[in-house]
Each structure stands twice: as structure tokens, then as C-alpha cells.
Amino acid sequence: MNKCDVAVLGAGPYGLAAGAHLRQIGGLDVRVFGEPMDFWKSHMPEGMLLRSPWAASHISDPRSALTLDAFRVATGSQIPTPIPLEQFVAYGRWFQAQAIPEVDRRLIQRIDQDAQGLRITLQDGEEIVCGRVVVAAGISAFSRRPSQFDGISPELVTHVCDGKEVRDFAGKRVAVVGAGQSALESAALLHEAGAEVELIVRQRNVHWLGWRARMQKLGPIATLLYSPFDIGPAGVSRIVAVPDLMKYFPRAVQNRFRTRALRPAGARWLRGRFDGIPISTGRQIASAEKSGDHLRLRLDDGSSREVDHVLLGTGYKVDVSRYPFLPSDLSKRLDLANGFVKVNSGFESSVPGLHFLGAPSAWIFGPLMYFVCGTDFAARSLAAYISRGRAVNGSR
Secondary structure, X not given: OEEEEEEEEOOOHHHHHHHHHHOOOOOOOEEEEOOOOHHHHHOOOOOOEOOOOHHHOOOOOXXXXXXXXXXXXXXXXXXXXXXXXXXXXXXXXXXXXXXXXXXXXXXXXXXXXXXXXXEEEEOOOOEEEXXXXXXXXXXXXXXXXXXXXXXXXXXOEEEHHHOOOHHHHOOOEEEEEOOOHHHHHHHHHHHHOOOEEEEEOOOOOOOEOOHHHHOHHHOHHHHHHOOOOOOOOOOHHHHHOOHHHHOOOOHHHHHHHHHHHHOOOEXXXXXXXXXXXXXXXXXXXEEEEEEOOEEEEEEOOOOEEEEOEEEEOOOEOOOHHHOOOOOHHHHOOOOEEOOEEOOOOOOEOOOOOEEEOOHHHHHHHOHHHHOHHHHHHHHHHHHHHHHHHHHHHOOO
């Protein structure tokens, strides 16, 4: 049976960053599995722009050399801001070609643990025994889908992460549900593609980001209040930018920071694209039923809508037990909190050798782990931890 020291599951920003940093540890056999940047390419709407600013969109490498700036120079690309999705995907693939040219594009179907250690099974049936497995599988498995739509065909209702082309909805009536960036930007893209769109929001108001930009005129004060990553409101932005600091706050305070940093909101540059899009605020969908080739929606105020499609921009709820590659006997041995994994300083879980990067680690390290800018802290911490372990235990 094949063996390796570390297998990285996922080739998005966190998996690529982890692979790049781990490859710098001498004598370590590291293999990265997955299609590079697949979630961003296949599960995001065409025409999307990144909400995160330039400073928060670099994938981490050990020398901080493979930045967006380096990509722009190396390829001669003109990259506007906000950053277009297709150019971010191109950047990620360029990063992969520079840092980990031999990514194995097969998917990991299953992770098991036995007397030999951790064993991964690939999609073609090959098995590999690993000293460690780093899960960097992203958030697509965690899409939140309201129960009102259970059993309804994906022809009539999809989540924004399902990645249908907006042009397919030209001339159709589409209800977009949600008030976060994905819902708001999807509504704008659908409207621009010729769909008849209504946005349905349970909050009383749609929140628009942009305070940091407006406070730049305050100079040093703005720098004190906001990190360059622009995650969260004044003050909170600075705290969540330091993941090691988060764990020293009481749990109730940490939860409040996470809620405030991740609350549904849209980039201010989207506001001008909402002319002609009706928004129903303070409303929820009470029921949905098929009516011929359409859906009839009943809202909690008693009103109804008949639409051709519902697009759910209802966010994500982390629950690692929903990862299809984790068998129940292994996931039951994980120390979890509300679906998140409790990890140590090296992102190692309660199952020895099994690490989790990205959103599943946010219970310990905070909301930065939901964003690309979190790759630097996560990858450096992981590599330092594994390197220390090898120094203590020899080649393990």
C-alpha cells in the first residue's frame, strides 16, 4: 500500500497554502489532492466580483512571493478592483503551478483510521496510508437550505453554491432569498442577465458595507479601528484579524465577534446595481409548493408569489459531519462545538494526525478562517506545528 507523510484534502486557497508551506519542511512527503480552485470556478456565479479587498485576497506561501501583485506582473494581467472571479481563479491556478505543480486531481472519497494510522481512499479505489491528513475541503458541503424547500426539484430551487449560469434565467421570474453578499450579488447578476428578480429578506433592512472606506479620511484613526482585511465593524475588525487573540476572550464574546463579523451584508459597490430590483424586507417564505412548472411561494404576511425558480442565498452552517468523506465512526470521535472542530495550535483535531483548516476551525480561531486572508495564519501555524513534531519525534 502506498504511503505518504501528509495528504492535503482540497486544492482551494487553504489546501494550496498548506501544501506550499508543508513542502518547505525537509524530507516531508506531501501530496495535495483535488481540482485546483474548483469551488470558485464551478460553484460561484459567472460575473461575480470578490467582496474582499486586494490586501485580503492573497494566498499564503512561505516567502510571501506568490501574491496577486506577483501574478499581475508575471502574467501581465490588468486586474481591476473589486477583483473579478475569473481572474481570482486564474491567480489560484497560477499559484498552484508555481508552488505545487504536481497536484493529484483525484478526489479523496473516504478517510479511515486503523492500526497503521490514517488511510485515505481515492475515487479510483487506491488507498494511501498517511501520517497526517489535512482537511481543507471548503464550505460547499455546509450550504444552508431551508426546510420549506425539502423535496423540491433542483430545476426549481438551487443554492448559490450550485453554480448555475445566470444567463439560463433570462426572461424568467426568480426569487432570491437572503441578504448576504452572495444573495445580493446574485440578484444583481440575474437582473442584468434579463431575469425578473425579487429579493426576499427576513431582516428589516439590507446592510451595506463600506464604513472603512468612508473613514479613511480620518487617517491613523481608521487604521486603529480597521484591519486591512476589512472583516467586521470598527474595533472588531482589528481583533478578528489576530486569530491567536480570539481564544483569550470568553466564549460569549467570541460568539458575538463572529456574529458581527459575519452578519449578512453586501459590498457598497453593489448598491448602484439594484435599480429596478424590488426588495421585500422583514419577510420569510412560509411554504413552497410546485404548481405546474412553477413554484408557488407563500410568505409569512399571507402574500404569495409564483416564480420559475428560487435561488437560495441563505449562507452556510458549518457541520463537519456533513463532509461525505468522513465516515460516522470517525466524525463521532471528533471533539465538536456546534458543528465546528475544536483544534489545537496546529489545527489538529481530537483524532491524532487529522487536521482541519478554514471555516471548520473558526470556533477556535474566529471568523478570519472563513476568508482567503486566513490562509497565512493557518498554513504557517500548521507547518510550524508539524515541523516541531518531526524535530521531537524524528522523521514522524
